[in-house]
Amino acid sequence: xxxxxxxxxxxxxxxxxxxxxxxxxxxxxxxxxxxxxxxxxxxxxxxxxxxxxxxxxxxxxxxxxxxxxxxxxxxxxxxxxxxxxxxxxxxxxxxxxxxxxxxxxxxxxxxxxxxxxxxxxxxxxxxxxxxxxxxxxxxxxxxxxxxxxxxxxxxxxxxxxxxxxxxxxxxxxxxxxxxxxxxxxxxxxxxxxxxxxxxxxxxxxxxxxxxxxxxxxxxxxxxxxxxxxxxxxxxxxxxxxxxxxxxxxxxxxxxxxxxxxxxxxxxxxxxxxxxxxxxxxxxxxxxxxxxxxxxxxxxxxxxxxxxxxxxxxxxxxxxxxxxxxxxxxxxxx
Amino acid sequence: xxxxxxxxxxxxxxxxxxxxxxxxxxxxxxxxxxxxxxxxxxxxxxxxxxxxxxxxxxxxxxxxxxxxxxxxxxxxxxxxxxxxxxxxxxxxxxxxxxxxxxxxxxxxxxxxxxxxxxxxxxxxxxxxxxxxxxxxxxxxxxxxxxxxxxxxxxxxxxxxxxxxxxxxxxxxxxxxxxxxxxxxxxxxxxxxxxxxxxxxxxxxxxxxxxxxxxxxxxxxxxxxxxxxxxxxxxxxxxxxxxxxxxxxxxxxxxxxxxxxxxxxxxxxxxxxxxxxxxxxxxxxxxxxxxxxxxx
Numbered sequence: 103x104x105x106x107x108x109x110x111x112x113x114x115x116x117x118x119x120x121x122x123x124x125x126x127x128x129x130x131x132x133x134x135x136x137x138x139x140x141x142x143x144x145x146x147x148x149x150x151x152x153x154x155x156x157x158x159x160x161x162x163x164x165x166x167x168x169x170x171x172x173x174x175x176x177x178x179x180x181x182x183x184x185x186x187x188x189x190x191x192x193x194x195x196x197x198x199x200x201x202x203x204x205x206x207x208x209x210x211x212x213x214x215x216x217x218x219x220x221x222x223x224x225x226x227x228x229x230x231x232x233x234x235x236x237x238x239x240x241x242x243x244x245x246x247x248x249x250x251x252x253x254x255x256x257x258x259x260x261x262x263x264x265x266x267x268x269x270x271x272x273x274x275x276x277x278x279x280x281x282x283x284x285x286x287x288x289x290x291x292x293x294x295x296x297x298x299x300x301x302x303x304x305x306x307x308x309x310x311x312x313x314x315x316x317x318x319x320x321x322x323x324x325x326x327x328x329x330x331x332x333x334x335x336x337x338x339x340x341x342x343x344x345x346x347x348x349x350x351x352x353x354x355x356x357x358x359x360x361x362x363x364x365x366x367x368x369x370x371x372x373x374x375x376x377x378x379x380x381x382x383x384x385x386x387x388x389x390x391x392x393x394x395x396x397x398x399x400x401x402x403x404x405x406x407x408x409x410x411x412x413x414x415x416x417x418x419x420x421x422x423x424x425x426x427x428x429x430x431x432x433x434x435x
Numbered sequence: 436x437x438x439x440x441x442x443x444x445x446x447x448x449x450x451x452x453x454x455x456x457x458x459x460x461x462x463x464x465x466x467x468x469x470x471x472x473x474x475x476x477x478x479x480x481x482x483x484x485x486x487x488x489x490x491x492x493x494x495x496x497x498x499x500x501x502x503x504x505x506x507x508x509x510x511x512x513x514x515x516x517x518x519x520x521x522x523x524x525x526x527x528x529x530x531x532x533x534x535x536x537x538x539x540x541x542x543x544x545x546x547x548x549x550x551x552x553x554x555x556x557x558x559x560x561x562x563x564x565x566x567x568x569x570x571x572x573x574x575x576x577x578x579x580x581x582x583x584x585x586x587x588x589x590x591x592x593x594x595x596x597x598x599x600x601x602x603x604x605x606x607x608x609x610x611x612x613x614x615x616x617x618x619x620x621x622x623x624x625x626x627x628x629x630x631x632x633x634x635x636x637x638x639x640x641x642x643x644x645x646x647x648x649x650x651x652x653x654x655x656x657x658x659x660x661x662x663x664x665x666x667x668x669x670x671x672x673x674x675x676x677x678x679x680x681x682x683x684x685x686x687x688x689x690x691x692x693x694x695x696x697x698x699x700x701x702x703x704x705x706x707x708x709x710x711x712x713x714x715x716x717x718x719x720x721x722x723x724x725x726x727x728x729x730x
Contacts, residue, residue, distance in 0.1 A: 214707050217659060225695055344537075347533055386552050394541050
């Protein structure tokens with residue numbers, strides 16, 4: 103296999119895994135529980151900044167970039183910290199919003215939160231590098247490869263790491279969606295008053311999925327920044343959240359396999375697919391066409407195939423009342 | 436302190452822009468309950484329509500009228516041919532938000548594909564600049580403030596005094612009941628979209644006039660402040676929308692003047708978040724809402 107193919111293949115795998123993890127988290131929030139999180143991208147960004155700052159080392163006044171709280175921590179800690187920061191931030195935003203607001207107001211508050219975060223990160227130069235962002239983020243575990251992180255074997259290693267983390271994320275999300283907790287989340291999505299009448303707390307479940315989804319978003323951001331070594335506000339503007347929503351609608355809202363397929367088809371497929379089209383018109387035209395497709399896809403799918411490519415499995419419960427009684431403690435907890 | 440007073444002048448102009456957009460948005464959202472984020476796309480489209488007319492040698496004010504008509508027609512078409520079919524299919528409220536966002540994304544990038552990323556400017560008539568203390572306003576600013584004020588008053592009067600406005604308020608409060616009382620709900624909704632589209636179109640032109648040089652993203656930058664103004668004022672009330680616009684405009688301009696110019700939006704968004712959390716029905720809640728609760 104040629105070197106170029108190895109590089110490209112590992113790049114596709116890393117991007118696929120990053121988008122896959124992000125879509126898994128958003129699917130848990132939007133697809134399973136019905137929380138329209140228009141600020142999803144800021145949790146990914148928070149994770150990316152956390153991982154970057156914790157590997158870059160202390161910010162020095164002579165450096166070209168300035169940030170808060172630099173450190174040089176060994177490999178898994180920046181990723182874990184990124185997930186934790188994503189989760190806590192999501193929980194914080196959630197605590198502010200979800201207790202009181204109807205779903206469309208919550209959507210606009212979260213959209214506003216996304217815009218505020220971009221404005222603050224861009225304008226506070228000392229916080230996370232301002233508009234230029236952070237660069238030269240070291241890659242994890244380079245010492246195992248003698249410090250050379252640009253060769254084939256390191257790229258293969260990194261893409262496998264990403265794939266493993268993606269697989270672990272899907273196992274976690276799968277365990278949640280198949281558990282009684284996941285069932286209660288779906289009940290809230292499908293009929294909130296009925297679920298509440300059965301004693302299901304919307305707040306506890308929405309906060310829970312914000313926490314888990316925020317952690318996954320943070321992890322995906324950390325993985326991405328460790329791979330591409332740089333991160334700036336222009337990479338996480340609010341329309342990027344919309345790309346993930348498109349991915350979920352195309353893949354199948356509420357279905358974990360659907361989220362993975364959506365992640366591969368939409369951000370990866372459209373982003374990479376555009377490279378193979380012959381260049382025509384201006385560069386803006388190409389970018390516009392990509393975004394027009396991303397805007398058009400949800401309309402087409404919601405009209406012709408609202409269940410997406412891989413529909414959410416229809417869950418049928420045993421008609422036997424005895425079996426239902428066995429499960430009842432889960433419903434009321 | 437002087438900076439704050441100077442900023443209050445800008446705040447007044449910003450408020451009039453936000454008011455035009457917010458009055459349109461609040462009417463449409465109050466009556467139809469569709470969270471129409473694509474209103475920003477219509478503002479942008481209207482601004483470019485006005486630009487074409489203006490460059491053909493027509494005065495900016497006539498161009499604004501043409502843009503208003505365009506906005507009305509575009510809003511009508513958007514509702515009839517995109518939203519209504521989806522609503523008839525029983526799409527849930529949170530999916531409608533995504534449909535609206537999808538439409539807006541498409542509109543924004545279709546505009547980019549047609550006009551390119553450059554900046555454009557209207558040919559504006561030279562007007563006198565008036566100076567009050569440290570506030571300076573141009574004649575154009577004055578006209579825009581008056582247009583916003585007249586628009587709001589006209590709509591408020593129409594809603595309160597005409598039979599038509601009564602029907603609109605009835606649909607906003609309870610559409611099935613309005614239909615049962617013999618109101619032609621579909622027609623009322625169509626006219627609501629057209630009216631709100633006219634405001635949206637005029638707002639798009641007004642925004643592009645005030646920022647002097649505009650691009651395909653300019654009107655979109657005003658979307659959240661406009662929605663903020665509408666919600667702060669209480670959805671469904673034109674007077675509330677104008678008061679909301681005044682609050683949002685002043686807070687963002689004065690806040691930015693005292694801190695950093697780029698934080699204009701941060702103040703507007705923070706205000707929105709605070710109002711939604713503390714008073715979700717807006718500073719001046721709709722009367723209809725209270726009535727509904729009393730029943």
